[in-house]
Amino acid sequence: MIVSGRKLRVATTSLAGCFGCHMSFLDIDEHLLELVELVEFDRSPLTDIKHCGPCDIGIIEGGVCNAENVHVLREFRKHCKILIALGACAVTGGLPAQRNHLDVGQCLQEVYHTCIGVESLPGGQVPNDPELPLLLDKVHPIHEVVRVDYFIPGCPPSGEAIWKFLTDLIAGHTPRLSHPILRFD
Amino acid sequence: MEPIANSLDAVLEAVLSKRRRDPTQLLQILREVQEQVGYIPPPALTAIAAALKLPRARVEGVAGFYSFLHLQPVGKYRVLFSDNATDRLLGNLDLLGTMCQKLWVEQGKVSEDGLVSVDVTSCTGMCDQGPALLVNGRPITRLTHQRVNEICELIRSRRPLSLWPQEYFRVEDNIRRKDDLLNTVLEPGAALAAAMALGPEAWLGEVQKSSLRGRGGAGFTTGVKWEACRNAPGEERVIVCNADEGEPGTFKDRVLLTSYPDHVFEGMTLAAYATGARQGFLYLRGEYRYLLEPLEAALQRRREAGLLGQGIRGQAGFDFDIEIHLGAGAYVCGEETALIESLEGKRGTPRIRPPFPVIKGYLGRPTVVNNVETLAKTVLIALEGAERFAAVGTAQSTGTKLLSISGDCAFPGIYEYPFGVSIEQILEDCGATDVQAVQVGGASGTCLASYEFHRGIAYEDVPTAGSFMIFDTSRDLFEVARNFVHFFAHESCGFCTPCRVGTSLLQNFMDKLATGHGAKYDLADIEWINRLLKAASHCGLGLAAANPVVETLIKFRPAYERRLQSLDFAPAFDLDQSLAEARRMTGRDDADAHLSSVEAHR
Ligand SMILES: Cc1cc2nc3c(=O)[nH]c(=O)nc-3n(C[C@H](O)[C@H](O)[C@H](O)COP(=O)(O)O)c2cc1C
Ligand code: SF4
Ligand code: SF4
Numbered sequence: 020m021i022v023s024g025r026k027l028r029v030a031t032t033s034l035a036g037c038f039g040c041h042m043s044f045l046d047i048d049e050h051l052l053e054l055v056e057l058v059e060f061d062r063s064p065l066t067d068i069k070h071c072g073p074c075d076i077g078i079i080e081g082g083v084c085n086a087e088n089v090h091v092l093r094e095f096r097k098h099c100k101i102l103i104a105l106g107a108c109a110v111t112g113g114l115p116a117q118r119n120h121l122d123v124g125q126c127l128q129e130v131y132h133t134c135i136g137v138e139s140l141p142g143g144q145v146p147n148d149p150e151l152p153l154l155l156d157k158v159h160p161i162h163e164v165v166r167v168d169y170f171i172p173g174c175p176p177s178g179e180a181i182w183k184f185l186t187d188l189i190a191g192h193t194p195r196l197s198h199p200i201l202r203f204d
Numbered sequence: 205m206e207p208i209a210n211s212l213d214a215v216l217e218a219v220l221s222k223r224r225r226d227p228t229q230l231l232q233i234l235r236e237v238q239e240q241v242g243y244i245p246p247p248a249l250t251a252i253a254a255a256l257k258l259p260r261a262r263v264e265g266v267a268g269f270y271s272f273l274h275l276q277p278v279g280k281y282r283v284l285f286s287d288n289a290t291d292r293l294l295g296n297l298d299l300l301g302t303m304c305q306k307l308w309v310e311q312g313k314v315s316e317d318g319l320v321s322v323d324v325t326s327c328t329g330m331c332d333q334g335p336a337l338l339v340n341g342r343p344i345t346r347l348t349h350q351r352v353n354e355i356c357e358l359i360r361s362r363r364p365l366s367l368w369p370q371e372y373f374r375v376e377d378n379i380r381r382k383d384d385l386l387n388t389v390l391e392p393g394a395a396l397a398a399a400m401a402l403g404p405e406a407w408l409g410e411v412q413k414s415s416l417r418g419r420g421g422a423g424f425t426t427g428v429k430w431e432a433c434r435n436a437p438g439e440e441r442v443i444v445c446n447a448d449e450g451e452p453g454t455f456k457d458r459v460l461l462t463s464y465p466d467h468v469f470e471g472m473t474l475a476a477y478a479t480g481a482r483q484g485f486l487y488l489r490g491e492y493r494y495l496l497e498p499l500e501a502a503l504q505r506r507r508e509a510g511l512l513g514q515g516i517r518g519q520a521g522f523d524f525d526i527e528i529h530l531g532a533g534a535y536v537c538g539e540e541t542a543l544i545e546s547l548e549g550k551r552g553t554p555r556i557r558p559p560f561p562v563i564k565g566y567l568g569r570p571t572v573v574n575n576v577e578t579l580a581k582t583v584l585i586a587l588e589g590a591e592r593f594a595a596v597g598t599a600q601s602t603g604t605k606l607l608s609i610s611g612d613c614a615f616p617g618i619y620e621y622p623f624g625v626s627i628e629q630i631l632e633d634c635g636a637t638d639v640q641a642v643q644v645g646g647a648s649g650t651c652l653a654s655y656e657f658h659r660g661i662a663y664e665d666v667p668t669a670g671s672f673m674i675f676d677t678s679r680d681l682f683e684v685a686r687n688f689v690h691f692f693a694h695e696s697c698g699f700c701t702p703c704r705v706g707t708s709l710l711q712n713f714m715d716k717l718a719t720g721h722g723a724k725y726d727l728a729d730i731e732w733i734n735r736l737l738k739a740a741s742h743c744g745l746g747l748a749a750a751n752p753v754v755e756t757l758i759k760f761r762p763a764y765e766r767r768l769q770s771l772d773f774a775p776a777f778d779l780d781q782s783l784a785e786a787r788r789m790t791g792r793d794d795a796d797a798h799l800s801s802v803e804a805h806r
Contacts, residue, residue, distance in 0.1 A: 086797070086799055089799055123789075124785045127789045127790075128789070144791075145789045145790050146790070147790035147791055147792050149796050152796070153783045153787060153790065153796075154786045155786070156782045156783075156784070156785050156786070159775075159777075163775055163777070164779070165773060166725050166772060
């Protein structure tokens with residue numbers, strides 16, 4: 020995917036994830052120096068740009084657990100030619116999806132009222148500030164909300180896997196991860 | 205079949221001793237215990253495991269595999285509506301809804317008083333006289349609203365099945381066209397006499413000369429299979445008649461077993477004569493449980509006539525007998541190696557091949573597995589000779605074929621045709637007009653559109669195990685394909701991941717389209733799963749599971765496209781609805797507390 024005369028633009032974000040996948044991304048160590056020769060970053064925790072503009076590659080960590088995640092994900096899908104699900108949470112919902120067999124109303128109840136050590140808000144209210152994104156009743160992998168082009172499994176995927184994947188993509192061949200760098204844990 | 209109040213111990217003891225505490229009889233033991241108790245209580249599993257000296261997990265694993273075995277009570281009356289595509293055409297789901305409503309029971313659950321449960325099951329082989337159901341394993345055909353009302357009354361008044369009107373349980377043969385096989389009147393033993401006059405080698409040669417090919421689906425040459433078994437190293441050989449008949453829309457084996465049992469058993473004995481086998485099994489699908497007693501009686505008659513047992517027809521050393529094993533609601537057990545596992549009392553998981561059953565089959569013995577119709581056909585070869593047999597049909601497909609015809613036509617039933625007959629001809633004969641498509645070969649077969657109706661039934665053109673389902677222009681072929689996809693997802697044995705997961709994913713995509721959440725991108729994903737199923741499945745079930753969708757996507761794509769909600773991508777669920785609970789908990793209703801399901805173009 021060589022685009023003549025300019026660096027590729029890459030955006031990244033963490034939705035319902037733990038930033039572990041981003042940490043793993045940084046784990047490519049000295050390759051970072053090679054990477055910045057090839058790409059420039061748009062919206063990403065690394066740049067602090069707040070909204071995603073037209074990009075070549077979008078990388079998503081984490082699943083979709085609330086309304087804001089949906090908006091961010093849609094923004095990425097709209098602006099990125101290629102969208103990648105990075106890590107178990109983005110691919111399957113991962114750890115946060117463990118709440119899927121619970122009722123979200125009961126979860127909120129437990130967290131804001133009944134849980135020991137919690138001081139209930141006056142009137143037994145669950146926080147309702149419009150600034151706070153509402154929770155979806157289930158946590159979804161990102162491909163259930165938008166179209167996704169590639170999936171990199173692992174919790175987190177190793178820096179090596181991420182580097183191999185990106186360099187394949189940048190070089191223009193279909194990325195292929197195989198054993199031992201393809202792993203699901 | 206009525207659960208009786210016998211103590212569990214007494215039931216167990218009776219069944220275990222009848223089955224000689226033999227672990228290969230495990231499935232039969234579980235089935236018989238359930239017939240008497242209504243389900244298999246956990247203490248029974250423990251007791252059976254101890255008596256057979258098997259790990260309990262193995263016993264529970266087998267009990268959990270078969271859909272007709274239950275580890276929890278399923279009601280005094282267990283009603284299962286056949287749910288093949290052809291039952292759907294006849295409104296089975298409507299009738300099921302009515303029954304659930306009348307009996308105050310939710311589909312798939314047991315009523316609160318423990319009286320009844322109502323659910324669906326895969327095709328029960330009554331497509332020519334549907335809609336049909338099974339009640340405690342016994343088929344009731346030709347359902348109407350009136351009949352369903354009557355059944356509800358009988359259930360509510362707890363009338364024992366034996367006192368229900370016998371008319372309900374009548375199963376018709378509906379033979380509409382007879383040819384060589386169905387016209388043959390067999391004097392029991394006559395075909396054997398002819399073969400024995402030739403001697404085993406010459407008889408085997410005759411079968412080979414006839415070029416008879418298997419009628420169960422794969423179309424393997426029968427003479428070659430028999431010879432391989434005959435020549436395989438080993439002392440004991442086995443003949444298995446595959447009467448699992450699970451392919452949706454197929455019911456010709458039922459008719460043969462009902463009205464031509466001597467043809468089938470004589471065919472098995474002919475196979476034993478050619479191969480030197482001494483042991484025979486008929487593997488009868490659980491749905492045909494009602495045929496067990498008549499078939500046992502037919503076997504007994506043959507024993508008494510000296511056509512089974514020691515020294516058949518007075519020839520010393522020609523010993524062969526047949527045992528009937530019942531299946532318990534698992535389509536995959538029609539696959540020959542899964543069938544053998546099931547015969548051995550295990551879960552019906554297909555084996556890795558090679559070695560093929562002819563080399564290592566039942567208990568490692570060389571084993572021939574043949575379809576019911578294949579075996580019946582060998583009787584014709586013995587009576588009339590290979591040349592006469594091979595003169596009918598086409599070059600690569602000799603003889604005749606039984607077709608089970610159902611769906612949108614005036615005269616559903618059994619039709620026997622010489623191979624090569626055109627689809628057009630068949631449609632004309634069975635009174636089908638305004639035909640949109642024909643599904644030939646069942647769910648795993650092929651879907652033919654009208655421009656292909658000049659093609660013929662033959663291994664070299666349109667191969668089939670006998671299922672022939674007709675859909676007229678008022679039918680929605682997407683729904684037909686979706687029904688088949690659900691069938692495969694339900695019947696996948698779960699042994700290999702591509703099929704276990706692939707069939708479920710496919711089912712989810714088809715449901716997504718059906719509920720109006722589909723997007724063009726889903727069609728690409730469906731095609732991807734289809735390739736995966738075809739490339740990576742362990743057995744024929746997984747390989748075929750994508751067929752209904754592949755075929756209809758090519759030939760009836762608009763049936764899919766008109767369901768698409770967007771041309772790019774749409775989620776399978778309603779995003780705004782997913783926020784409802786959190787909205788309720790917080791009392792919010794501002795703009796940010798809502799989501800559009802498809803992205804607004806800002
Ligand atoms: C999933 C699956 C289901 C099958 N079901 C049946 C069946 O119900 N009856 C049958 O005769 N063959 C069935 N077969 C084919 C058998 O494996 C086997 O090829 C056949 O019984 C051989 O007999 P034949 O040579 O006489 O056709 C099935 C195969 C597969 C893969
Ligand atoms: S996949 Fe693992 S490392 Fe990545 S966000 Fe999820 S929990 Fe964190
Ligand atoms: S393909 Fe399906 S039915 Fe066959 S072995 Fe695999 S899981 Fe079982």
